[in-house]
Amino acid sequence: MTKQLEKKHSLAIRWLHWISFPLLTIMIWSGLLIYWANAVYGVKIFDYELFHFFPTWFYETLSIPFRLAEGLQLHFFFMWFFTINGIIYVIYLMFSGEWRALLPVPGSFKRAALVTLKDLHIVKKLPAQGKYNDAQRIAYTGVILLGAASVVTGLAIYKPLQLGWLTNLLGGYEWARWEHFWIMILFVLFFVVHVVQVALAGWSNFRSMVTGYEAIDAESKIPESAHNEEQGATI
Numbered sequence: 675m676t677k678q679l680e681k682k683h684s685l686a687i688r689w690l691h692w693i694s695f696p697l698l699t700i701m702i703w704s705g706l707l708i709y710w711a712n713a714v715y716g717v718k719i720f721d722y723e724l725f726h727f728f729p730t731w732f733y734e735t736l737s738i739p740f741r742l743a744e745g746l747q748l749h750f751f752f753m754w755f756f757t758i759n760g761i762i763y764v765i766y767l768m769f770s771g772e773w774r775a776l777l778p779v780p781g782s783f784k785r786a787a788l789v790t791l792k793d794l795h796i797v798k799k800l801p802a803q804g805k806y807n808d809a810q811r812i813a814y815t816g817v818i819l820l821g822a823a824s825v826v827t828g829l830a831i832y833k834p835l836q837l838g839w840l841t842n843l844l845g846g847y848e849w850a851r852w853e854h855f856w857i858m859i860l861f862v863l864f865f866v867v868h869v870v871q872v873a874l875a876g877w878s879n880f881r882s883m884v885t886g887y888e889a890i891d892a893e894s895k896i897p898e899s900a901h902n903e904e905q906g907a908t909i
């Protein structure tokens with residue numbers, strides 16, 4: 675197979691993407707240092723708690739206990755960078771026109787279901803796709819909305835007096851805190867699926883987010899990563 679390189683991700687997308695990774699990690703880590711001090715959430719069926727966030731061994735293994743002040747400092751410092759990076763990303767998507775490759779389009783939900791069935795090896799063929807498949811479009815748009823929701827709910831519990839109108843809009847302090855917590859869980863779920871899918875799509879796809887270029891088959895114009903899974907369904 676003769677290969678050629680094709681531009682896939684712009685410099686701005688790559689920088690903004692890779693900056694978001696350590697920032698999100700710091701926000702989740704410092705959030706855990708804070709949450710430990712009042713760890714109230716769990717998954718319950720009626721009065722029976724199936725799982726409590728988080729078990730003692732989890733805190734102890736990660737040396738989380740008694741670091742509330744450190745967590746607050748880190749969280750309130752890095753939240754600005756996380757927010758600014760997200761705002762620049764959204765502005766860039768809008769003005770570069772790259773939102774077209776990312777937002778869901780009519781039929782995306784149906785085609786995303788087919789992508790999922792293909793990933794589960796239930797069907798063989800994938801629907802046609804552009805830069806991203808429809809499952810990616812939904813996941814990436816969803817993670818942008820998660821980013822916005824994490825900032826809005828975070829502000830509501832950071833300044834519940836000054837931003838009382840926002841806290842009230844989100845159902846009051848307790849609800850806003852609950853929403854903020856579950857957004858973090860959704861971020862973690864996105865992250866796990868995203869990294870597994872990137873690993874499955876292979877080296878060439880990963881490298882494209884570093885170098886900007888992807889190796890494609892010179893004749894068929896199909897990306898090298900697509901051969902790994904017959905069409906390359908990365909989320």
Ligand code: HEM
Pocket residue numbers: 687691694695698776805806814817818865868869872879880881882883908
């Ligand atoms: C080790 C961590 C990560 C790895 C290895 C990784 C890898 C990748 C790769 C290879 C792509 C391109 C997929 C393709 O071209 O088919 C991508 C896209 C994307 N990733 Fe990640 N990622 C990571 C962390 C994250 C995190 C933490 C977020 C969210 C905060 C995120 C959000 C996105 C988004 C929104 C896109 C689409 C970018 C665009 O074109 O605008 N990723 N990622």
